Amino acid sequence: MIPPGAVSSQASDASGIVLVAALVLPLVGILLSFLVAGRYTRGMALILLAVGLAVAAGIADGVWRTGHALTYTSGGWLPPLGVKLRADGLSAVMIAVTAIIMFAVGLYAPSEFRVRQDKAETRRSFSFWILLFAIWVAMNAVFLGNDLFNLYVALELVTFAAVPLVSISGTAGTLKAALRYLLFALIGSVLYLLGTALLYGNYGTLDISLLSERIRPGLAVWLSVSVMTAGLAAKTALFPFHLWLPPAHSGAPPAASALLSSLVVKGSFFITVRIWFDVMTGLTDFGATQILGAMGAGAIVVGGVMALRQTRLKLLIAYSTVAQLGYLFLMFPLAAGAVVSSGVTLALSAGMFQAVSHAFAKAAMFMAAGLVADAVGHDRIAELRGIGYQLPVTAFAFGIAALSLIGVPPTGGFFTKWLLLSASVSTGQWWWIVVVLAGGLLAGGYMFRVISPGLAAAETPLVFRSPVSRNREIIVLVLAIFALLMGMIPGTPLELLQVGRVHLTRAALP
Amino acid sequence: MSIEVALNILTIVAVSGGAFFFLAGTVGLLRFPDTLTRLHALTKADNVGLGLIMIGLLPRVAWPFDALKLIVVWVLVLVASAVSSQLIGRKLWRGGDGS
Amino acid sequence: MNVPTILGICAAGLIGLGLFSLIVEPQPLRKILAFNVLGNGVFLFFGVVARRGAAVGLFGDPIPQALVITGIVVGFSATALAVALLLRLFDETGSTSSRDDAQKESKSERADS
């Protein structure tokens, strides 16, 4: 059926069908683990996650080969009436990262989430796998959405998938953390929805591409972008809205923490990028982006200082997430200060590169911390002396991830910082250089606090409660190596990130 | 006087009367001293008020479906309010607090 | 002044009230109520937009109406999840407060910055 007003050739872009697969696959996973939960879940999950890798590769390949964004119009109803899915370079990269980390988490997921042959489904096994798929569909929906309300639903999917993961262990502390997280997330999404309403009321469309053509500066746009950004910042745990993150991320089981810290917070960040770069094309106000950058700088400093003061490994990693999220927001002032379009590209690449390399490094770190905590039964840093000799693979993986967060060459983190610094230099905003360097020093400091006792010789070896699975150690190591590789093969991902960008600074161009 | 005018007058009188009873019931709810008397004011006055409004509206709607819907609504509200006030009263009788 | 404008001003008031209560209210149950007041304000704003978009014989633009219906159900889901968390927390600790540790943290943070 070709609806009136729809252009058939665009209505079902054949190559765009792979975008649908990225949504349908995890949905099937949710339904199957809801209905036939039990001992088949894990095997089924791993198959679906492996197919997911192929789908992600297909999207990246499609975007790369065609050189422009893939689109798919749901139901053949063209915007503004209908909803369009769109994968540009940013989406393709984030979908691929999500698929890789999902697969790793699926393999890593500890035995408490598996169901033995003779046992019935447990609460944790039931919830965990459904929520894993839920995070997957939510993230893919965020990355593919090209419609503000569709993105709202995707944001809510993220919330409803992430909050129960925080409280899955059911202790009072995690319940508290989950409730606080939920309340923050709800404020965030309702503010985002308010901004959506303002934009629709003024421009009569929710489609990002159409909106960017119609949008004109004015009170309504200014107000809607402010409330949306504030809401999304609350969901991303950007300083000063970061208080919910450390207890939530450190209280969850390690497999869940890895998802929350590496992916979930990037969802709302990604939508912020969409709004500032794609909706507000060329309207970004330099002063406003300085505020966003200042919040990022605050996050880097406060997160770093707080991480230095932690005595528990998982809390330290969680505070390091607060700090690392700060770097993401430096891209807004750097892009707004750019006078040529390549400067915008540089800033955008720096931010997205940080998102990706932090995702790998942080997932590896939380999983490594989980292995350590499983083995010795606690995560008190002071009592982990000599762990490096007893769990060399895990410690090595943790070390690589730490080097990437600090920004030591040749890791992905180094490359990110290098991009940020060159963007700061080229736009003459020297103050961000200070922040980036200070952040690196702080990261060096708090990571040293973990690594130094870990590599010290202990008089008595630590007693392990349970042996550490070699396979799980290798998964962690592979993720850490991804964080490392990001710094060595920067060419292709950088070009891929640029595919489908409608550039960018209309204001910057004469 | 045509039938239409008569129906109009019926509607005006009945709906105004109904509104008055609602008002009286609400004043009772706010001014009476304890739960039982408030309950009394509310249920009595509101049921009469609703009945009057229904009578006033019946000539305004299409026969038979919309009118039947109105009547069903009225009956359901009567049953629900009777039962809920009964439940509140019973709770009080068994020694709940009267606040 | 017409009907949509009046209800739009009402929506603006509800949004401010709800957000204020959400920020300052310490009790989670009251925060949940505030979230609902705020959410309904946003929905009402959509309704104003819908009504203003009346055209071609329709009394309003159907798109925002459909968005609100979706939004109401999502808002209810959120309320249900929050209430379940709160009740479980209450069973576990005898209190619904999610704040005490937050205040401690913010205090210690103020101390070092």
Place this chain on the structure above:
Amino acid sequence: MTIGVGFSVALGLLILAVAVFTIGTRDSFAAVVAFVVYGLLLSLGWMNLYCPDVALTEAAVGGGVTGALLLNACARVRSEKTSDFKKSPRWIGRGMAGLLCLALSSGLVAVVILLPNPAPTLAPEATRSLSATGLGNPVTAVLMAYRALDTMLEKVVLLLALVGVWSLASDRFWGGRATFGHLPEPDRPLIFLTRVLAPVGIIAGIYLFWVGADAPGGAFAGGAILSAIWILVFFAGLSVVPAVGSLGLRIVLSIGIIFFLAAGVAGISMAAGFLAYPEGFAKPIIVVIEVAMTLSIGATLGLLVAGPPGQSLKP
């Protein structure tokens, strides 16, 4: 028109007043009751804006089921029913928050007054494409055809909320039944009411969903009414809440998504694409999906109010 404007002013003031009371009163129970009133007044507001579909959904979900949920919660945390202002931020913090919210409200008022004239609208597009869907109610067409993707994902949100609520159970009760906290012994009048209301409610729910294709109504309003009846049946003790481990229950809960997804995928080969319906069959397919959705919504809303399982199957 002036009487209409006067009515709107009064209604708007009343809504604001009830909202102020909801937020300001110290007694949480009174606040919840006021919130239910607020929901009902908002339904009137929606009728005032000529949005009957939203009014129905708001009355059923926003006021009704949410009210039941919050009242139940309030009764269970009775011991701390008064709002504790000592713990709230100091007056400087409150003042800052107040100023911020006042600024937001003022900005919004300005935006409302400055909204463009004529207002941008998709009503013409929505009407023009209506014939292709075979539906008469444009709101249903938006939900089930134009923006079907959102509706489907939102069904997933609803299911996830339930999974989240269930995941808060104690491990020992897993597989068991939800308990609504602890229900009191049902009273005889309540049982009588339920017996009278249940058949009427089921008919009303089905009717609302059925007319939704062409008139105000639809799966959400219908499902909400079915759930309300279901909750009443539990309260009256006429039936037990199904166990979370029951496969039948899980099929009912997910059948809306399953049908939606199946129709969507079938559209790839049999129609213009994902979530497109084949020409001439749009309406029957939509109705079938809506039947499944109404069932799923009713069951999910009811179980969301019932809470996590708190009673194991084996005593």
